[in-house]
Amino acid sequence: MAVVLEALPHSSLPSAEQLIWVIDHLLEDDYSLLEAGEKLLESPQYGEQDWQMAARSLQVLLNSEGAPGASRRYQRLRLVGRLQVAYARGGWHERILPMLEREANVCWNYEQLVDALLAAGERERARQWCIQGYAKTVQEARGIAECMREKLHMLALTEGQYDLACAYRAERFFSQPSLAAFSELREAAEQADKWGAVRAAALAFLETGLPPDLGDDAQVLPRWPLPPSELAHLHGTSKPSVQRFPELDLLISIAILEQRHDDVVALYRRLPKTPSWNWDTEKRVAEAVAASHPDIALAIWRAIADGLIAKVQPSAYVEAAGYLRRMRQVYQACQRDDEWQALMVHLRKTHKAKRRLQEVLDNLSGAKLV
Template sequence: MTNEIIRALENAGREGEVIPLCIMEAERTYNYERLVKQLKKAGRTAEAEEWIHKGIVATRKKWPGIAGFLKKELLDIRSHKKDWLYVTALCADEFFEKPCLKAFEEIQKASEKAKVWPPVREAILHFLRSGKNPREGSNDWPLPDTGIERANSALFGGPPFTDVLIDIAIHEKRVDDVLEWFNVHKQKRKDWMGDDLKDRVATAIAHKYPDKALMIWKELAESRISVANVAAYSEGAKYLRKAQKTLMQHGKTSEWDTYLHRLKEENRRRPRLIEILDALSQKPIIRIKH
């Protein structure tokens, strides 16, 4: 309905009535998105920012999707102004609320433009190691306050936040740190650790620590093929191929053949699994008699 009214006003040459209508709608229905878009369209970015802040306060708890949209609009306004310090601060707010590699990369892009990446990076890594938020009383934090109420971090458990530290270390190709944080992570998450994370760690360390990567891939493969399920066998084979490639690259063909033979011996009563393992052989297949 509001869209139709706006079109009618614009067609009648009454554009000046559009924004007051959107203000009334935002105050009554919390549709701040339309108002902000109209203000930006009119070039009234200062007013748009005011309504963005009002809208975030009004919607962040009950309608976080609206608040998220408004933050993106604020980011867009400040990016067009090339206010890179403030843009970096917005990205940092997002990171501290929902820490992940993608958010880390966004901070890096913005802070490099603002020429503050080294201190920002160090503060972020310190936060992930210690849990200490640099925005709270740190004299070394180079970014301004965004004026947006800070939300609690969505990180699970206490510091160090090893899953994010591992992802960042992989991204930055710091192999020794990948292995260090992976070992810490294993101690923290004794009950459960995602297979995807294990696989990414193995891939990251394989060229420098092939034996450790092989241990991870073998563990992943054997946990899969222990399940009497063809789909699980195929998943296990995916990890076995990675182990095979690493062994071949290091001239350890005989070690691979011995390992594959052992798997076949241990699973000789699973013909579908044997077929999959046969496909990994480097020489003609000799069937194991049942």
């Protein structure tokens, strides 16, 4: 195909038909294999009239397709994108917005439509299409819906409506709580000068599972300081599943982020005492509180090291040495070298039959503290 594309501009095929041939094949390329075809479309040898003929061909193709189901929506979206480019390069800019608006509820090209409206200075129309696009896609295409919410957030931000911009960040946090969403919420709330009340409500939500204004007792949750977003009437504030709460892992991550080490330890002690397959939360806790609560860190690293040694694998012994090395650093920082030596003696006696482990312990004991 690369050879054909290279020869195409030099063929006897009229320029407009060359364009149409390349675009047709690009529309059939589901794996983005025809990069040379994309480059060919950039060639200055194709003028406005060529692109207008290509646009007419694409419009006929678009009109011939019926309403797409979910499986065909992506293909129609690609066709709409090609037609938008053809209109622009053919000088038919006035046709772009009407076409995108006709297609919005058909192929869900809301992002392209909103971007085009904003580029044309049509902020209010863009806002309304964001709301409509969110309502249309929130159940079936969460990614598109989140894109619409993000654009509404940016509109509010650029208009200086910091409370409203923060409300969109809050919606995202309460619907999909994560450390990244919490950090975004903090940035927006600080800009709106509402972080104290917003933070209290967010932490209460992670404990109870109740978003603001959903509590039966108004005194249970902090007063919510933000206005409803322009999407609030579409999805309400549904109550999340109580089985997920309290979100101890996320509460711990936030406490680590805020360097509230006493709270990190208190939350860690509330975790279910069940074996962890990767010790991810425990590792983060140990690293965070090694200086402020050394015994907690030592206990975590000891448990991880013991678990690795129990695998009876040379690679696991080496990995265990990494956690033992962390323990040695804490013991020495706390001037508790005798406890470190006692641990080494205990491990040697307990696992005296594990020759490869003994070698690892020899290297660990003889290494200088870095």
